[in-house]
Amino acid sequence: MIKFIAKGILRDKSRSLLPIVVVSLGVLLTVFLSGWVTGVFGDMIDMNARFTTGHVKIMTRAYAANQNQKPNDLALLGTSELMDNLKEDYPDMKWVERINFGGLLDVPDEKGETRGQAPAAGQAVDLLSPESEEAERMNIPGSIISGNMIQKRGEALISNEFANRFNVEPGDEVTLFSSTMYGSMAFKNFIVSGTIRFGTTVLDRGAVIVDIRDAREALNMEDAAGEILGYFQEDKYLQEKAAAVKASFNRKYSNEADEFSPVMLTLGDQEGLDEMLAYSESVIGIVIFIFVFAMSLVLWNTGLLGGLRRYGEFGVRLALGEEKKHIYKTLIYEAVIIGFIGSLLGTALGVSLAWYLQEHPVSFGAMTDNLGMMLPSEFRSVVTSQLFYIGFIPGLFAMVLGNALSGIGIYKRNTARLFKELEV
Amino acid sequence: MNTLLMLFFSFSTLLQGNPDADEILERVDQNMSSKNRVVESTMIIHGRRGSRTITSRTYSVGDTKSFTEYLSPPREQGTKMLKLEEQLWIYSPDSDRTIQISGHMLRQSVMGSDLSYEDMMDDRKLQEVYNAEITGETSIEGRICYQLQLNAKVDDASYESRKLWIDKERYIPLKQELYAKGGQLLKRITLSEIERIEGRWFPMKMVYKDVLKEGEGTEFMVNSIRFNQDIPEYIFTKAALRR
Numbered sequence: 001m002i003k004f005i006a007k008g009i010l011r012d013k014s015r016s017l018l019p020i021v022v023v024s025l026g027v028l029l030t031v032f033l034s035g036w037v038t039g040v041f042g043d044m045i046d047m048n049a050r051f052t053t054g055h056v057k058i059m060t061r062a063y064a065a066n067q068n069q070k071p072n073d074l075a076l077l078g079t080s081e082l083m084d085n086l087k088e089d090y091p092d093m094k095w096v097e098r099i100n101f102g103g104l105l106d107v108p109d110e111k112g113e114t115r116g117q118a119p120a121a122g123q124a125v126d127l128l129s130p131e132s133e134e135a136e137r138m139n140i141p142g143s144i145i146s147g148n149m150i151q152k153r154g155e156a157l158i159s160n161e162f163a164n165r166f167n168v169e170p171g172d173e174v175t176l177f178s179s180t181m182y183g184s185m186a187f188k189n190f191i192v193s194g195t196i197r198f199g200t201t202v203l204d205r206g207a208v209i210v211d212i213r214d215a216r217e218a219l220n221m222e223d224a225a226g227e228i229l230g231y232f233q234e235d236k237y238l239q240e241k242a243a244a245v246k247a248s249f250n251r252k253y254s255n256e257a258d259e260f261s262p263v264m265l266t267l268g269d270q271e272g273l274d275e276m277l278a279y280s281e282s283v284i285g286i287v288i289f290i291f292v293f294a295m296s297l298v299l300w301n302t303g304l305l306g307g308l309r310r311y312g313e314f315g316v317r318l319a320l321g322e323e324k325k326h327i328y329k330t331l332i333y334e335a336v337i338i339g340f341i342g343s344l345l346g347t348a349l350g351v352s353l354a355w356y357l358q359e360h361p362v363s364f365g366a367m368t369d370n371l372g373m374m375l376p377s378e379f380r381s382v383v384t385s386q387l388f389y390i391g392f393i394p395g396l397f398a399m400v401l402g403n404a405l406s407g408i409g410i411y412k413r414n415t416a417r418l419f420k421e422l423e424v
Numbered sequence: 425m426n427t428l429l430m431l432f433f434s435f436s437t438l439l440q441g442n443p444d445a446d447e448i449l450e451r452v453d454q455n456m457s458s459k460n461r462v463v464e465s466t467m468i469i470h471g472r473r474g475s476r477t478i479t480s481r482t483y484s485v486g487d488t489k490s491f492t493e494y495l496s497p498p499r500e501q502g503t504k505m506l507k508l509e510e511q512l513w514i515y516s517p518d519s520d521r522t523i524q525i526s527g528h529m530l531r532q533s534v535m536g537s538d539l540s541y542e543d544m545m546d547d548r549k550l551q552e553v554y555n556a557e558i559t560g561e562t563s564i565e566g567r568i569c570y571q572l573q574l575n576a577k578v579d580d581a582s583y584e585s586r587k588l589w590i591d592k593e594r595y596i597p598l599k600q601e602l603y604a605k606g607g608q609l610l611k612r613i614t615l616s617e618i619e620r621i622e623g624r625w626f627p628m629k630m631v632y633k634d635v636l637k638e639g640e641g642t643e644f645m646v647n648s649i650r651f652n653q654d655i656p657e658y659i660f661t662k663a664a665l666r667r
Contacts, residue, residue: 062472073471073536106523113513113662114524175521177514182476183469183536184500187516187523220499260473 005333009341014309015334019302020342023399026295027346027391028353032381033287034390035354039382041280045237045273047376050137051123051203053270054096054229055237056245058082062259063226067270070100072181072219072226076262079225082253089252090245092233096134097225099124099215103178103186105158105208107166116166120176122208124215128153137231140196140209146170147194153214156190159207163195170194176208180220188218200376230264239277242266284390291394292401299402304409314410328407335403336396343395350391357381445556448570451595452588453549455624458651460485466647469537470640478535479647487547489660500535504665507545515665522665538611538632538642542582550574553581561592564599565616568592583610594618594625609635622651 009016049055059067062074076082079097086095105120125134127150135141141149145160147170158174168174170192178186190210198204216222230245232238246264255261268274317327361380443451460483467478478500484490490507494500502517512525530541550556554574562571569589576584585607589599600613611634615627626649633641658664 073473104523104525104529106521108521112520113522117523175519175523177523179533179536180499182473183471183533184476185503185514185516185535187519187521189519189521 005330006337009334009337016338016341019299019335019338019399019402020345022295022298022302023339023342023395024346024349026291026398027343027395028350030288030291030394031347031350031387031391032353034284035350035381035383035387036357036379037280037283037287038384038386039354039358040379041276041283042382043376043380045267045276047200048271048273049231049237049267050139053265053267053273054227055093055232056230056242056249056264056266057270058086058228058230058249058262058264059226060260061254061256061263064263064265070102070226072099072101072179072221073183074260075099075181075221075224075226076228077224077260079228080223082228082262085253086228086230089249090230093245094133094231094233096126096132096137096229096231097212097227098229099212099219099221099226101178101215101219101226103176105162105206106175106177107168108173108175117177118162118165119206120178120208121206122176122178122210122215124210124212127209127211128213139198143196143198144194145197147192150193150209150211153211154189154191155193155211156214157194157196157207157209158192159204160195160197161204162206163192168192168195176210176218178219180218181224182220184220186218186220188214190214199378228262237267239266239268242268288390288394292398295394295398296401296405299399300405302402302406304406314413318413324410324413328410331403331407331410332400335400339396339399340392342399343392346395347388347391351383351387354381354387355383358383445558445572446551448558448572448590448595449551449554449556449574452590452597453551455594455596455626457486457547457549458624460651460653460655462650462653462655464647464649466643466645467535467537467539468643468645469535470642471536472639476536478537483655483659484547485655485660487549490545490547491659491664492544505541505544506660506662506665508660512541512545513662513665520666522662533634533637538634538637538639539644540582543611543632546582553578554586559587562589564589564591567598569598591618591625596625596627611635621649624651 058076060074060076063071063076066074083095083097086093101122101124103120103122104117106117107115109115125138126132127135127140135149140157144157146163150157156174156176158168162168172192173189174192176186176188176190180186196207196209198207212225216224232241243266246266249264253261254263268277314327318324358381361378363378463482463484465480465482467480469476469478476497478497479495480492481495482490482492488509490505492505494503504515506513506515512530513522514525515522525541530545532540534541534544553576555577557573558570559573560571562569568591570592572588572590574586574588583602584605585603587601587603588597590597596615596618598615600615601609602611602613604610611632613633614631615629616631617628618625619628626646628646630644631641632644
């Protein structure tokens with residue numbers, strides 16, 4: 001029967017063309033939007049993970065309670081031992097120490113007095129260990145505008161905006177004026193190795209990047225770190241795995257009564273990222289619902305028009321003794337086949353478009369420049385395995401629903417009046 | 425005993441006539457301000473992870489010039505601060521740099537204490553900055569005090585308003601509360617160990633508590649104070665920072 005129906009669909013273009021076009025378009029949009037939303041939200045979450053949250057993050061309880069202020073006076077102490085324990089307890093994860101610091105970046109004149117200065121938002125990461133992946137993780141080499149990466153102790157990368165504002169060139173000296181973790185004044189001279197621009201205001205405003213050893217010396221933080229970030233080998237956030245690591249770490253190392261005991265948070269626990277993850281999933285759900293609803297309306301109408309056009313055909317089939325139920329069933333089978341063909345076409349087009357925008361991201365740099373949120377400057381979609389089946393949900397469901405609604409008319413035909421109708 | 429003291433002071437006040445708020449402020453300024461002074465002090469900062477002790481020597485002339493040199497601990501030793509009018513420079517021997525501090529940075533904590541750079545620098549006479557009003561009388565640690573409400577009359581006051589509890593006999597504030605423009609309490613200062621020095625009363629211990637900050641506050645103790653000294657003029661130059 002399937003073969004018979006398929007032949008009917010292919011030979012009678014007026015029965016199939018418009019529904020296939022409608023389903024294909026709807027599926028294309030569903031697939032593409034799913035890829036786009038997943039890509040954009042994924043990039044935002046990934047950027048946060050790389051720069052601030054990790055897949056999991058360890059801080060002291062007191063630091064965690066005020067983590068927006070990056071209070072280094074509440075930093076973790078004895079981090080080398082903790083790092084050893086982490087590597088032993090969770091060998092399939094990568095652990096890195098970070099120090100965030102604020103202060104003033106001061107440019108001297110020839111007398112060593114202030115020529116210009118601006119607030120600094122510094123990040124200290126391990127840039128000089130040969131095995132460190134931090135520079136690539138934060139895309140530092142790709143964000144350098146002038147000069148070079150930090151090659152040795154005493155060098156710093158500074159915001160390109162700051163460098164332009166105060167006429168600072170690579171090779172010039174700047175001074176960081178900050179506070180040690182014990183509250184004393186901290187002064188440290190750095191040679192500017194290069195200037196940097198990440199394309200996001202949150203990261204670029206007063207950005208200073210130094211090696212963690214220099215920060216430790218300047219801020220009196222030997223064997224201490226503000227945060228320890230953990231990354232999965234898979235290089236993506238795995239919610240359930242993160243929750244399991246968090247539970248086991250906190251059970252072993254954290255003590256609610258001690259505000260300086262370490263506590264682990266997952267990426268989702270920080271910066272409202274759990275809400276963002278849930279939001280991205282609900283956006284995909286909403287997109288599918290909208291397309292199922294809208295396409296069902298269109299396909300219902302198409303079905304009604306088709307039903308009117310095929311009024312005679314159904315009449316003859318009824319007159320020949322075919323059961324109403326059987327005709328209705330063939331109509332649904334037709335819908336499934338048309339929906340399948342449309343979904344297949346739409347999925348192919350949608351995946352192609354998503355792949356194109358994955359390889360050729362759209363730059364929104366000018367729009368994101370002044371935003372306070374941590375957003376990537378380029379938005380891209382992403383091709384996931386989900387895209388290959390997600391379009392079939394609205395494609396098949398809308399088509400079947402449309403035909404099922406329009407096919408109800410078959411049951412309203414009065415068999416006794418069939419021949420009279422057919423005479424006409 | 426307290427009641428007797430109250431009666432005694434009430435009687436004395438009746439004989440002398442009640443000073444108004446401006447007269448009280450004037451007498452406070454006479455005690456607290458001077459032409460110049462040299463102070464050696466110890467600051468004990470009680471943080472959440474323990475306490476630190478910092479000693480320093482400060483030369484100041486009126487409310488316009490001030491020079492502070494940190495004497496200990498070793499990490500702070502040799503750090504110097506110079507204030508001229510509204511400008512502040514800090515010199516660090518480690519980096520051999522002189523950095524100018526201005527704007528909102530002046531409201532930041534000094535050495536992690538409960539004092540801001542502005543608190544350290546601000547030595548203007550209260551009478552020049554605030555309008556005062558007597559709001560009552562109360563007793564602090566057995567001392568009868570005028571309770572004064574001070575509201576800023578200039579735009580550049582560090583704190584928009586203050587509440588002062590002034591010892592009725594010695595004209596020294598025993599307690600202060602400092603408020604922001606919105607009326608939010610920012611700091612509490614408790615002054616004690618009042619001593620008679622060179623004909624004036626002066627508090628040798630002040631405990632600052634920044635109420636927006638956790639911790640037990642900062643004790644500021646005057647080890648020695650000399651008024652109206654001959655301070656060489658070169659002390660108040662940027663060149664002196666590097667000496």
